[in-house]
Amino acid sequence: LELKSTINTMVDQLSAFADEVTRVAREVGTEGQLGGRAQVRGVSGVWKDLTDNVNFMASNLTSQVRNIAQVTTAVANGDLSQKITVDAQGEILELKSTINTMVDQLSAFADEVTRVAREVGTEGQLGGRAQVRGVSGVWKDLTDNVNFMADNLTSQVRNIALVSTAVAQGDLGKKITVEAKGEILELKSTINTMVDQLSAFADEVTRVAREVGTEGNLGGQAQVRGVAGVWNDLTENVNFMASNLTSQVRNIAQVTTAVAQGDLSKKISVDARGEILELKDTVNTMVEQLRGFADEVTRVAREVGTDGRLGGRATVHGVSGVWKDLTDNVNYMADNLTSQVRNIAQVATAVAQGDLSKKIDVDARGEILELKTTINTMVDTLSSFSSEVTRVAREVGSQGQLGGQARVEGVYGTWKRLTTNVNELALNLTTQVRAIAEVASAVTSGDMSRSITVDAQGEVAELKDNINLMVANLRETTRAKDWLESNLARLAALMQGHRDLMEVADLILRELTPLVNAQYGAFFLAEPDEDDTAIRTAIPTKGLAYIAGYGSAAASVVDTGGMPVHGLVRQAALEKKRILVEEAPPDYIKINSGLGEASPASVVIIPIPFEDKLLGVIELASFSRFSDVHLAFFDQFVNTIGVAINTIIANSRTESLLGESQRLATQLQERSDELQRQQGELQRSNAELEEKAALLATSSQYKSEFLANMSHELRTPLNSLLILARLLSDNPDGHLNDQEVQFATTIHRSGSDLLQLINDILDLSKIEAGRMDVRPKKLPLIKLLDYVHATFRPITLDRGLAFEVSVGEDVPREVFSDEQRLQQILRNLLSNAIKFTANGKVELRVSRVKDPEHKYVREAEDLMAFAVSDTGIGIARDKLPVIFEAFQQADGTTNRKYGGTGLGLSISREIAGLLGGRIIAESEPGEGSTFTLYVPVVYPGHEPVAEAPPLHRAPDRTPLLPAQLAEPTEAFTIHEQEDNWPTPTKLEQWKTGLAGKVLPGRRVLIVDDDIRNVFALTHVLGRVGMPVLYAENGREGIETLDGNPDIELVLMDIMMPEMDGYETISVIRGTPRWAGLPIVALTAKAMPGDREKSIAKGANDYVPKPVDVDQLLTVVCDLLAPEVDDTTDEPTASGEQESTVDPVAPPTIE
Structure with missing residues (x-):
C-alpha cells in the first residue's frame, strides 16, 4: 500500500511538473507572455532542480527580451542613449551586439548630420561633410544625400562670394555661373544684373575720362541708362567733374593764347x-x-x-x-x-x-559776361527743373495725382533728357497704376472678367501677374460657389413637400446624377429602429435596401435581393464618411445604353447622416473624375437629404403616434373610471392593513425581546458547559479514560449543536424582522477556500469521502461581499452534502458567470457560482421547493433517518437574497444533488471601499491554493493530500510559540455576574498560566482595578446588575491611567448591533458567548503581543518572570 501511494504520488508530481513546464514553455515561447514561472508544489531533489532550471530559463529569457524591447522602443522614439545591458550568450549575445552596434551607428549618423547642419547652416563654415563609418544601405544613402546638400550649398555660396569679391576688387568681368534653383536662383539673377549695371557704369566713366583726359575732347558727359540711387549720383558727379575740368582747361588755354598774342x-x-x-x-x-x-x-x-x-x-x-x-x-x-x-x-x-x-x-564784360550769363541761365534752368520735378514727384508720389508731366522750357542736352526721363517714369507709373486700379475696382464691383494688360517689367510685372492670377482664382471660386449654392437651393426646393421616401429617392437621383456628370446611381435606405415603423414596408430585412436607381436596378447590386451587406457601401455606412474610388477596374461596374457599355472612371459612395444616426447611402459612378466642387457639393447636399428624409420619417411616425395616442386616450379614460371605483375599495383595505401592520409590529417586538432574553438565558449556561466540556475532553492530566473523554466530547458536541440551533433561530428571526445586516468588504477568494477546506476536509476524511475543490480559469482573485455570510451559506450547503452522502465524494466548483443569456443572470452583470455537488441520496423533484421552507425537510416523517431542524437551507436562501444572489437546487433520487449559489462579484448595495484593518490577527494558515487566482490558468482540482490544516487546538499547545511568551503571568480581570462562567474561564486562563481576578459587577470591577494596578486585561460581561458592561467600559475609558487597558466584551445576548456598540463604548474586541476558547485566546494573545519582545522569553510589560501558577491544578479565584 505504501509503495502504491509512493508511486502514485510520484506520478502526480511528475504530471504536475510536466504540466507546469509545458504551460511555461507555451506562455513564454509560443504566446509571448513573458514572466511566467512553473509552480510545482511538494517536489524536491532533481525535480525541484529541474523546476528551478526551467524558471531560471524563463526568467533569463524574459529579462533579455524585455531589455531588447526597451532599447528598440527607445530607438523608435528617437532616444539613442540606451543600450542592451542584460547579460546574454549565444545567439542572444549576437542579437545584443547587433542591436547595440545599430544604436551606435544611428547615434554617430545623428551626431554627424547635426554637426554638418550646425557648421553649414548656423556657423557658416562651408565645405563640411558628414563622416559616418561602417554604414551601408539606407543610412549610407541618407549620409550621401546630406553631403550632396552641403556640397551643393557650399558651391553656390562660394560662387556668389567669388563674384561679390571680384566686384569689390573692381573686376566686373565675372558672373555667377553655378546652377541654382528657387530663392538661390533669384539671388543669382539679382547679383548678375547688378554686375551688368556696374559694368555699363564703368564703361561710360572710362569713355568720358578718355575723351576729356586723353583725347582732349572737352565737354563730354557720361550717359548710363536705367540706374538710380547711388549709381545715378555717381554718374552726375562724374559729369560734374568733366564740366569743371573743361572750364579749367579752357580758361588756361584762353590765358595762354592771350599771353602768346601779347595780351x-x-x-x-x-x-x-x-x-x-x-x-x-x-x-x-x-x-x-x-x-x-x-x-x-x-x-x-x-x-x-x-x-x-x-x-x-x-x-x-x-x-x-x-x-x-x-x-x-x-x-x-x-x-x-x-x-x-x-x-x-x-x-x-x-x-x-x-x-x-x-x-x-x-x-562784367566779354567772356566773364558770357560766363555770368551762362551761370545765371543755368541757375534759372536748374530752378525751373527742380520745381517741375518736385511738383511731379509730389503729385504722383505723394498726392496720388497721376498723369502729371514736368515742363521745363529752354533746356537741352542732359537737362532735357533728365526731364524726358522723369516724364516717361511718371507716365509709365500712371499707366500701370491706373490699369491696376481699374481691375481692382472691377473686382470690388463683382466683375471678374477684367485683367491687367498694360506693359510692365520687373516687380511691377510680378505684381501684374499676381493680380491677374488672383482675379482668375476669384473668378473660378465665385463660379464654383455660385454653382454650388444655386444647385443646393434648387434641389432643396424640389425635395420640399414630398411625403414618400421612394419618390424622394428617385427625385434625388434624377436631379443629382446628371448634375455631377455621372451616368450611374443607386440609393440605399437604412432599416429603421424597432420602434420606427414609418418606412418598414420599404425595408424587408435589416441592413441597407436598394430603393431607387439611375441607370441601375436592384439586380445590379452585388448582394442578393438588393441588400449590400458587405463591401464599400456597408463600410461607408459604418464609418459615416464619403468613399471615393478613382480609376475603377474595368470589370467593376458596367454602364450601358442601347448602343454599348463601358466601365466608369470614378465611383463615389456617400453616406446620408442625420445627427448621430445613418439614414442611407448614395452610390454614383461617372466616366470622368468628380471635381473638387462636385465632392464639396456631395458633402453639403447629404445634410439636406438627411433633413428631408428624417422629416418624412418623423411625419409618418407622428401620424402613426397620433392615431395610437387617440386610441390610448380612450383606454386611459376607461381605466381612470375603473381606478376611481377601485380607489375606494383600496382605501378601506389600507385601513385594515395598517391596523394589522401595527399588531404585527407589536408582535414582532415582543418576539424579538423574547428571543433576545431566551438567547441570553440559554447561552449563559451553555458557556460554562462548553468550556468545561472542552477542558474535560482535553484531559491534560490523563485522569480520564478514553470512554470518559468520549463522554466529554459528546457533551461538547451536543452543546455546540444546541448553540447552532439557537443561532439558526436567531438568524431566522433577524431575517423575518428585516434586521439581518450585511457588512461587505474585499474578500480574497483564497481566504474563503482556505476556510472551506480547513473546516470540511477533516470531516470528509473521517467519513471516508473524497473532498474536491475546483476553480475556473477566469475566476477573480477577490470578491466584494460579506465574508461571514458567504461562509455561513457554504457551511450549510457543504454540511448538508456531507450529511446525506454515505460514500463517494463531495465537490465544490467555483466559476464565473458572465454570459448575459444565462438563465440565472438577472440582477448583476458579473456573477460568481459556488456549486456544491455530492453523490448522496438525492431529492425528489417535487420536494425541491419544500426544502427551502423553514423547519421543512425532504423526509419529514417520524421515522426519518437524518436529523436536523430544517432551518439551514431556509436561512441560506434568505442570506443569498440579501447578498444579491440566489440558490438553485438540482437533484435526482439516488444520483446525488447539486446546490449552486450565485452571488455578484461586487455586492450591489455598496461601492468597494478600502478594507479596515482587523482588530486582531487570526492564526497563520498555510495556503493550499495558488495566490494568483486572477491569472488565467488551467482549472485545477484538490484531491486528498497531507493534512496540514489547523484543527481545534488543545490548551497545552497555547503554552508554546508566541502564546507561550505572551500569556503566562499576565493578570486578567473577569467582570461577570455568573459564577459558572467565571469558573469556566478561570480554568481556561489558568491552564495557560494567566492569574485571574474576579468582580461580580461593574462597580466591583472598577474597585478591583483601583486596588490592582498590575491588571493587564479585562474580560467584561455586558448584562450585569447595578452597572452593566457598557457603562463600566465608558467609566474605565474615561480614566486616563486606564485609557490603554485592553478590554474584551463578552455577552450571551449576541443580538444585531452588540459588537458595534461594544466597540463604540471603548472595547478593543468582542467575543460572543458561549465563548470559543481558541477565539478568545487568539484575541487575548493579539491584544497583549505588541507589548512583548519576541527575542526574549520574559514579558516586558509587567517585568514579572514566567508565571508560577501550576497549569495542571485548577487555579484559585482571587
Missing part, C-alpha cells in the same frame, strides 16, 4: 587744385617771366591768379609812364576780377548747397 591783361582765375593747380602756377610763372614784370605785379598775379587770394593790389613805387599805367591796369584788373570771381563763387556755392535763389549781379 597781358588776362590771368587764369578759375578754381583749381592738385595738378591743375600746378598747371595754373606754371602758366602764371611763364607770364611773369615773359613780361618780366615787377615783383609787385608778379606778387599780385600770384596772389590773385595762383593763390586765389582775391583783393590784392600791386604797389609799385617810383614808376611812371606805361609801367604806372600797367600797374594801375593790373590793379584795376585785380579788383574787377576779385569782385567778379567772388560773386561767381558765391552763386556757385549756393547752387552746390541747393540754393537756386541767387544770381551773379556783378558788372
Whole structure:
C-alpha cells in the first residue's frame, strides 16, 4: 500500500511538473507572455532542480527580451542613449551586439548630420561633410544625400562670394555661373544684373575720362541708362567733374593764347587744385617771366591768379609812364576780377548747397559776361527743373495725382533728357497704376472678367501677374460657389413637400446624377429602429435596401435581393464618411445604353447622416473624375437629404403616434373610471392593513425581546458547559479514560449543536424582522477556500469521502461581499452534502458567470457560482421547493433517518437574497444533488471601499491554493493530500510559540455576574498560566482595578446588575491611567448591533458567548503581543518572570 501511494504520488508530481513546464514553455515561447514561472508544489531533489532550471530559463529569457524591447522602443522614439545591458550568450549575445552596434551607428549618423547642419547652416563654415563609418544601405544613402546638400550649398555660396569679391576688387568681368534653383536662383539673377549695371557704369566713366583726359575732347558727359540711387549720383558727379575740368582747361588755354598774342591783361582765375593747380602756377610763372614784370605785379598775379587770394593790389613805387599805367591796369584788373570771381563763387556755392535763389549781379564784360550769363541761365534752368520735378514727384508720389508731366522750357542736352526721363517714369507709373486700379475696382464691383494688360517689367510685372492670377482664382471660386449654392437651393426646393421616401429617392437621383456628370446611381435606405415603423414596408430585412436607381436596378447590386451587406457601401455606412474610388477596374461596374457599355472612371459612395444616426447611402459612378466642387457639393447636399428624409420619417411616425395616442386616450379614460371605483375599495383595505401592520409590529417586538432574553438565558449556561466540556475532553492530566473523554466530547458536541440551533433561530428571526445586516468588504477568494477546506476536509476524511475543490480559469482573485455570510451559506450547503452522502465524494466548483443569456443572470452583470455537488441520496423533484421552507425537510416523517431542524437551507436562501444572489437546487433520487449559489462579484448595495484593518490577527494558515487566482490558468482540482490544516487546538499547545511568551503571568480581570462562567474561564486562563481576578459587577470591577494596578486585561460581561458592561467600559475609558487597558466584551445576548456598540463604548474586541476558547485566546494573545519582545522569553510589560501558577491544578479565584 505504501509503495502504491509512493508511486502514485510520484506520478502526480511528475504530471504536475510536466504540466507546469509545458504551460511555461507555451506562455513564454509560443504566446509571448513573458514572466511566467512553473509552480510545482511538494517536489524536491532533481525535480525541484529541474523546476528551478526551467524558471531560471524563463526568467533569463524574459529579462533579455524585455531589455531588447526597451532599447528598440527607445530607438523608435528617437532616444539613442540606451543600450542592451542584460547579460546574454549565444545567439542572444549576437542579437545584443547587433542591436547595440545599430544604436551606435544611428547615434554617430545623428551626431554627424547635426554637426554638418550646425557648421553649414548656423556657423557658416562651408565645405563640411558628414563622416559616418561602417554604414551601408539606407543610412549610407541618407549620409550621401546630406553631403550632396552641403556640397551643393557650399558651391553656390562660394560662387556668389567669388563674384561679390571680384566686384569689390573692381573686376566686373565675372558672373555667377553655378546652377541654382528657387530663392538661390533669384539671388543669382539679382547679383548678375547688378554686375551688368556696374559694368555699363564703368564703361561710360572710362569713355568720358578718355575723351576729356586723353583725347582732349572737352565737354563730354557720361550717359548710363536705367540706374538710380547711388549709381545715378555717381554718374552726375562724374559729369560734374568733366564740366569743371573743361572750364579749367579752357580758361588756361584762353590765358595762354592771350599771353602768346601779347595780351597781358588776362590771368587764369578759375578754381583749381592738385595738378591743375600746378598747371595754373606754371602758366602764371611763364607770364611773369615773359613780361618780366615787377615783383609787385608778379606778387599780385600770384596772389590773385595762383593763390586765389582775391583783393590784392600791386604797389609799385617810383614808376611812371606805361609801367604806372600797367600797374594801375593790373590793379584795376585785380579788383574787377576779385569782385567778379567772388560773386561767381558765391552763386556757385549756393547752387552746390541747393540754393537756386541767387544770381551773379556783378558788372562784367566779354567772356566773364558770357560766363555770368551762362551761370545765371543755368541757375534759372536748374530752378525751373527742380520745381517741375518736385511738383511731379509730389503729385504722383505723394498726392496720388497721376498723369502729371514736368515742363521745363529752354533746356537741352542732359537737362532735357533728365526731364524726358522723369516724364516717361511718371507716365509709365500712371499707366500701370491706373490699369491696376481699374481691375481692382472691377473686382470690388463683382466683375471678374477684367485683367491687367498694360506693359510692365520687373516687380511691377510680378505684381501684374499676381493680380491677374488672383482675379482668375476669384473668378473660378465665385463660379464654383455660385454653382454650388444655386444647385443646393434648387434641389432643396424640389425635395420640399414630398411625403414618400421612394419618390424622394428617385427625385434625388434624377436631379443629382446628371448634375455631377455621372451616368450611374443607386440609393440605399437604412432599416429603421424597432420602434420606427414609418418606412418598414420599404425595408424587408435589416441592413441597407436598394430603393431607387439611375441607370441601375436592384439586380445590379452585388448582394442578393438588393441588400449590400458587405463591401464599400456597408463600410461607408459604418464609418459615416464619403468613399471615393478613382480609376475603377474595368470589370467593376458596367454602364450601358442601347448602343454599348463601358466601365466608369470614378465611383463615389456617400453616406446620408442625420445627427448621430445613418439614414442611407448614395452610390454614383461617372466616366470622368468628380471635381473638387462636385465632392464639396456631395458633402453639403447629404445634410439636406438627411433633413428631408428624417422629416418624412418623423411625419409618418407622428401620424402613426397620433392615431395610437387617440386610441390610448380612450383606454386611459376607461381605466381612470375603473381606478376611481377601485380607489375606494383600496382605501378601506389600507385601513385594515395598517391596523394589522401595527399588531404585527407589536408582535414582532415582543418576539424579538423574547428571543433576545431566551438567547441570553440559554447561552449563559451553555458557556460554562462548553468550556468545561472542552477542558474535560482535553484531559491534560490523563485522569480520564478514553470512554470518559468520549463522554466529554459528546457533551461538547451536543452543546455546540444546541448553540447552532439557537443561532439558526436567531438568524431566522433577524431575517423575518428585516434586521439581518450585511457588512461587505474585499474578500480574497483564497481566504474563503482556505476556510472551506480547513473546516470540511477533516470531516470528509473521517467519513471516508473524497473532498474536491475546483476553480475556473477566469475566476477573480477577490470578491466584494460579506465574508461571514458567504461562509455561513457554504457551511450549510457543504454540511448538508456531507450529511446525506454515505460514500463517494463531495465537490465544490467555483466559476464565473458572465454570459448575459444565462438563465440565472438577472440582477448583476458579473456573477460568481459556488456549486456544491455530492453523490448522496438525492431529492425528489417535487420536494425541491419544500426544502427551502423553514423547519421543512425532504423526509419529514417520524421515522426519518437524518436529523436536523430544517432551518439551514431556509436561512441560506434568505442570506443569498440579501447578498444579491440566489440558490438553485438540482437533484435526482439516488444520483446525488447539486446546490449552486450565485452571488455578484461586487455586492450591489455598496461601492468597494478600502478594507479596515482587523482588530486582531487570526492564526497563520498555510495556503493550499495558488495566490494568483486572477491569472488565467488551467482549472485545477484538490484531491486528498497531507493534512496540514489547523484543527481545534488543545490548551497545552497555547503554552508554546508566541502564546507561550505572551500569556503566562499576565493578570486578567473577569467582570461577570455568573459564577459558572467565571469558573469556566478561570480554568481556561489558568491552564495557560494567566492569574485571574474576579468582580461580580461593574462597580466591583472598577474597585478591583483601583486596588490592582498590575491588571493587564479585562474580560467584561455586558448584562450585569447595578452597572452593566457598557457603562463600566465608558467609566474605565474615561480614566486616563486606564485609557490603554485592553478590554474584551463578552455577552450571551449576541443580538444585531452588540459588537458595534461594544466597540463604540471603548472595547478593543468582542467575543460572543458561549465563548470559543481558541477565539478568545487568539484575541487575548493579539491584544497583549505588541507589548512583548519576541527575542526574549520574559514579558516586558509587567517585568514579572514566567508565571508560577501550576497549569495542571485548577487555579484559585482571587
